Amino acid sequence: MRMTVFGCGYLGATHAACMAELGHDVLGVDVDAEKVAMLARGEVPFYEPGLPEVLARSLESGRLHFTTDFDEAAAFADVHFLGVGTPQKRGEYAADLKYVFSVVDELAARLTGSHLLIGKSTVPVGTSVEIKKRIAATGTSADISVAWNPEFLREGFAVADTLRPDRIVLGLDPDGDPDAVVAKVEEVYAPILAAETPFLRTDLATAELVKVSANAFLATKISFINAMSEVCEAAGADVSTLADAIGYDQRIGRRFLNAGLGFGGGCLPKDIRAFMARAGELGASQALTFLREVDSINMRRRTAMVELATVACGGSLLGSNIAVLGAAFKPESDDVRDSPALNVAGQLQLKGAAVSVYDPKAMANSRKLFPTLDYTDSAREACHLADAVLVLTEWAEFLELKPADLEPVVRKKVIIDGRRCLDPAVWMNAGWEYHGLGGTPRVVAPSSHTR
Structure with missing residues (x-):
């Protein structure tokens, strides 16, 4: 098949490359000429394991191209995927749909004949209805069907999640020709469906709700255990064992x-906030009031980390050297948007600490966001003369660190585990002062005397 993918950011670039990997002829479209040029050269503008290889194969095969030309895109195919960003509005919880609507307005005015517009972006419920209205307002003579096919990409696993998803959801417009739309989408995903991937067909509103509902559930689960972490800290209990047990x-x-x-x-952060905002617009705000506490618990963890570091440094951060290992919001990503790790690093600096940061992949993005922090080329360099070492992103490289790796360079043997990803016994038995966000497990060091 021939298809376009509008938006060449994380979602769009991944989807375009993977659709070409499935054998389709794909044209990626974006208004950012620099991004388009990079992708056309085979360069991925962000870190995502496996995507550079897929992109290279798709370009070499001739099945994948990129452009900034909407006229070219309109003439290229009759199936169009919409994968542009939906950021949080400045000063509001609601999602900003200006990029979505801009693509719809520009594309619809250029189309003739029959076309299928398939939304993949995470949008507030009801967006597809607004898209239909905007298409009609352009006065286009084209017959444009609208469907919604939400994405479920996890950063670090986006290629696998696209080529081997755990389900495909398709929202259909009852005013159109659902059977024809299903036939088109089945052709798009034929190799995936042949692997017996579940295919759920539903209405547009339900499809729009699937991704944001999944994100809200995941955020709630994470904040739940962090709420239990606060209780464990107060009670002297071990939250890791508690999590294992339940x-x-x-x-x-x-x-x-x-x-x-x-x-x-x-x-997650912007999606649950947009979900709350949209529920309020629909008159169902009480249904999602719990998400405010989910968001609040999550933000409190950052403050708790700063407080823990302050205590570990003797009650004041002024003049302390702090090593921060991790800047991306999660491992296997260079994404620092709303990164807890980078947020904590910035707070530590504001309280007077000299902060040295190291991350295996997110250094360039971190420098753009927090240019005043000190960035190093290795974990060992970040820990030079450190009064405390903070592990804030659970990269495998940090999990593999041993006390002996850092002892020669730190000033004080203090490690603070912000992800509870280290083995406390290893560090404590090596003579380190270990602190874990969520309570420090009781580990008895082996006695120097035998009985």
Whole structure:
């Protein structure tokens, strides 16, 4: 098939490359000429494992091209994916749909004949109805069907999530020709559906709700265990063991039940806020009031981390050297949008600490966002003369660190585990002062005397 993908950011670039990987002829479209030029050269503007290889193969095969020309895109195909960003509005909780509507307005005015517009962006429920109105307002003679096919990409696993998804959801417009739309989408995803991937067909509103509902549930689960973490800190209990114990309950499960610094990134924070805003517009604000506390618990973790570091440094950060290991909001990503790690680093600096940051992939993005922090080329360099070492993103490189790796360079043997990803016994038995966000486990060091 021939298809276009509008938006060449994280979602759009991944979708375009993976659709070409499936054998389709794909044209990626974006107004950012620099981004388009990079992708056309085979350069991915962000870090995503496996995507450079897929992009290279798709370009080499001749099945993937990129452009800034809407006229070219309108003439290229009759199936168009919409994958532009929906950021949070400045000063509001609501999602900003200006990029979505801009693409719709520009594209619809150029189309003739029959076309299918498939939304993939995470949008407030009701957006597809507004899109239909805007298409009609352009006065186009084209017959444009609208469907919604939400994305479920996890940063670090986006290629696998596109080519081997755990489900495909398709929202259909009853005013159109649902059977024809289903046939088109089945052709798009034929290799994936052949692997017996579940295919859920529903109405437009339900499809728009799927991704944001999933994000709200995930955010709630993360904030729940962090709320329990606060209780454990007050009671002297071990939140990691608590999570293990309740995670055995099949109704709950252990995944994403890890206490620590909380969630960030470009999806969960802004999506749950936009969800609350839209519920209020629909007159259902009370249904999602719990998400305010979910958001509040998550933000409190950052403050708690700063307070923990302050205590570990003797009650004041002024003049302390702090090593921050991790800047991306999660491992296997260079995304620093609403990153808890980088937020904490900035707060530490504001309180008078000299902060040295190291992240395996997110250094360039971090420098753009927090240019006043000190950035280093390795974990060891970041820890030079450190009074405390903070592990704030659980990269494998940091999990593999041993006390002996850092002892020669730190000033004080203090480590603060913001993700509860280290083995406390290893560090404490090596003579380090260990602090864990969510309470420090009781680990008895082996006695120097034998009995």
